[in-house]
Amino acid sequence: MEQLYSQLADCIEFGKINQAAPYPPQFKGMPGADELTQQLLAEGASAGDILSKALIIGMEKIGVKFRENKVFVPQVLMSAKAMSTALVYLKPLFAQNGSDRKGTFIIGTVEGDLHDIGKNLVAMMVEGNGYEVIDLGTDVTAEKFMAAGKEHPDAVIGMSALLTTTMGNMEKIVREIKAAEPNRKVCIGGAPVNDAFAKKIGADSYNPDPQGVVEFLNAMAS
Template sequence: MNELLTKLAECVEFGKINKAAPFPPQMKGQDGADEITRQALDSGVPAQDILGEGLMPGMERVGIKFRENKVFVPQVLMSAKAMSTAMVHLKPYFASGEAKQKGTFIIGTVQGDLHDIGKNLVAMMVEGNGYKVVDLGTDCPAEKYLAAIRENPGAVIGLSALLTTTMTSMEKITREIKNAFPETLVAVGGAPVNDDFRLKIGADVYAPDPQGVVEFLNTKIA
């Protein structure tokens, strides 16, 4: 059992999606996240253990490498694809309640901003670390976040922006969320954002990279 989970973590870390996938070259011809997840379930490994002891350690290692500039966006996307392929097999167990996710994270790019690579990386990393992710997409007004909070009580919010011109949207949205739901935690990030800006607008945390969001969630929810 442990051997399968160790292999699964490696598949996620190095982006080995399935046996047919040529990437990474050093794992060519080997089973990938798809096959190993099915083997683990068929062997009786609980879905919770597959998530917690296979997928999450792999995604955590990717997140740390990305923070340290040891891997770059294409490798992270391959890892996220491997993780998503495995999650397809696990989602029925979450739906049935047999396996539990840690909490809910709602993320979107703020109104006026159509950039989504950073948002997508955060969403993938957070999901890979055991959270349910509600992705609102891009160009999201405050109303969209407020509606999602009503549907997902207790969720943490992530606001992303790439343009300096949309930082005013981030400020407005944070204020409206805090007015309507004072207890809701708001995380902000993106190229023009820093911790001084986070303090100015009243958000709870600034994360410079996806792993920072995961670490914040783990301290507040897990």
């Protein structure tokens, strides 16, 4: 069983979706995330174990490589695709047993901003690292973030902005959330923001890359 977990973690890290997929070349003809997840379940592995012993391991490795500029967005998205393939089998099982997830993360691009590639990348990395992700999309108002927060009282809220002109909206949203729920954890990201801005607006964390968000969430969950 341990060998299968390790193989599946490699498939996630290198973006091997299924046996038929030609990518990556060194895995050609070998089983992918699809087949290995099914095999693990058939052999009695729990969804939680598959998540923690394979998916999280693979996504952490690709996240670190991305941070170190050893891989780029397309390779991370291939990993995410392999992860999504595995999650198709695991999600129904998580629904039966919510405790398999580490927590919930609400994410959105702030009001006035329609950029979503960075936000999607973070959402996928966080999901692959064992969290339920509530993706509110783009152009998200404070009211929408807060409504989602009401439905998920223990969730951490993450928000992104790509434009300097929408940093003001981010500040407004964070302040409104914190005024209503001072203990709600909020993290921010996006090209124009930084740690100093996060501190100024009262956010709990700024992360320049998806792996940083995962590490923040892990610290909150532990």
